[in-house]
Amino acid sequence: xxxxxxxxxxxxxxxxxxxxxxxxxxxxxxxxxxxxxxxxxxxxxxxxxxxxxxxxxxxxxxxxxxxxxxxxxxxxxxxxxxxxxxxxxxxxxxxxxxxxxxxxxxxxxxxxxxxxxxxxxxxxxxxxxxxxxxxxxxxxxxxxxxxxxxxxxxxxxxxxxxxxxxxxxxxxxxxxxxxxxxxxxxxxxxxxxxxxxxxxxxxxxxxxxxxxxxxxxxxxxxxxxxxxxxxxxxxxxxxxxxxxxxxxxxxxxxxxxxxxxxxxxxxxxxxxxxxxxxxxx
Numbered sequence: 001x002x003x004x005x006x007x008x009x010x011x012x013x014x015x016x017x018x019x020x021x022x023x024x025x026x027x028x029x030x031x032x033x034x035x036x037x038x039x040x041x042x043x044x045x046x047x048x049x050x051x052x053x054x055x056x057x058x059x060x061x062x063x064x065x066x067x068x069x070x071x072x073x074x075x076x077x078x079x080x081x082x083x084x085x086x087x088x089x090x091x092x093x094x095x096x097x098x099x100x101x102x103x104x105x106x107x108x109x110x111x112x113x114x115x116x117x118x119x120x121x122x123x124x125x126x127x128x129x130x131x132x133x134x135x136x137x138x139x140x141x142x143x144x145x146x147x148x149x150x151x152x153x154x155x156x157x158x159x160x161x162x163x164x165x166x167x168x169x170x171x172x173x174x175x176x177x178x179x180x181x182x183x184x185x186x187x188x189x190x191x192x193x194x195x196x197x198x199x200x201x202x203x204x205x206x207x208x209x210x211x212x213x214x215x216x217x218x219x220x221x222x223x224x225x226x227x228x229x230x231x232x233x234x235x236x237x238x239x240x241x242x243x244x245x246x247x248x249x250x251x252x253x254x255x256x257x258x259x260x261x262x263x264x265x266x267x268x269x270x271x272x273x274x275x276x277x278x279x280x281x
Contacts, residue, residue, distance in 0.1 A: 001240055002053045002127050006143045007040015008113040008134035009058045009083065010092040011069040012265055014225065020099045035264030036072045037094050039132040039156065042226045046233030046269045048078050050255065057082035057121065059112040061091035072266045084120060086112045102221035102260055110134065118142035130236055132156055144168050150240060154232045155182060171239065173232050196231055202253055204245045214249035216257035217278055226265025231256035254278050
């Protein structure tokens with residue numbers, strides 16, 4: 001199964017702190033780590049580790065951070081032939097604060113990700129396609145328009161998109177906040193819609209009618225960064241493998257739960273064996 005992911009590639013700077021700051025508050029006593037991230041790259045690595053063959057399309061800077069940002073994609077044999085190194089922009093960066101329970105606050109400086117223009121895309125995108133909204137919207141819309149197969153769109157971060165995109169998507173994934181932003185619009189197409197609710201699980205709908213729901217296994221979360229991206233990669237792989245909605249949701253919830261038990265986004269992405277093991281435990 002070969003899947004194209006058009007999306008963001010970042011280097012994450014993660015500060016693990018005793019608590020998340022309130023407005024205007026300075027919190028000390030944190031420890032700092034650097035991990036590869038970006039919603040697109042996170043989804044790509046998650047799907048690759050779960051058994052898919054991934055082609056990544058994106059953009060990084062021609063700087064010292066690019067190598068770190070790409071390290072795990074390269075180590076896991078993701079095809080990065082569609083990733084351009086841009087001499088005129090910095091590699092995207094995410095500044096992430098994480099508390100001991102795994103909750104986080106994130107600020108993103110998109111850098112080169114905002115220079116992934118439609119001209120970088122192939123004229124036709126063969127095979128399944130996965131997207132999110134950390135690229136220019138015109139690029140996301142163009143990619144959907146050039147897709148010839150299954151299209152999954154994670155509508156995050158939430159922002160206005162065309163009705164054509166919403167109707168074309170075979171699978172839309174949103175969390176509760178994003179679902180509230182879009183309202184009934186996400187249910188107007190014929191595709192499936194999944195709403196994730198963190199530790200409370202996820203529900204799949206079609207034309208607004210509930211099809212299935214699942215909850216994740218109980219785990220001790222230490223960092224939820226990237227867990228939603230892991231879920232998107234997992235649900236895409238599961239559905240493309242032909243799993244029924246209930247089984248696909250259960251599989252994706254398990255993958256996301258495992259990722260929340262580890263620090264960082266991409267380093268936390270589980271393997272297929274790990275997900276299968278927790279499902280039979």
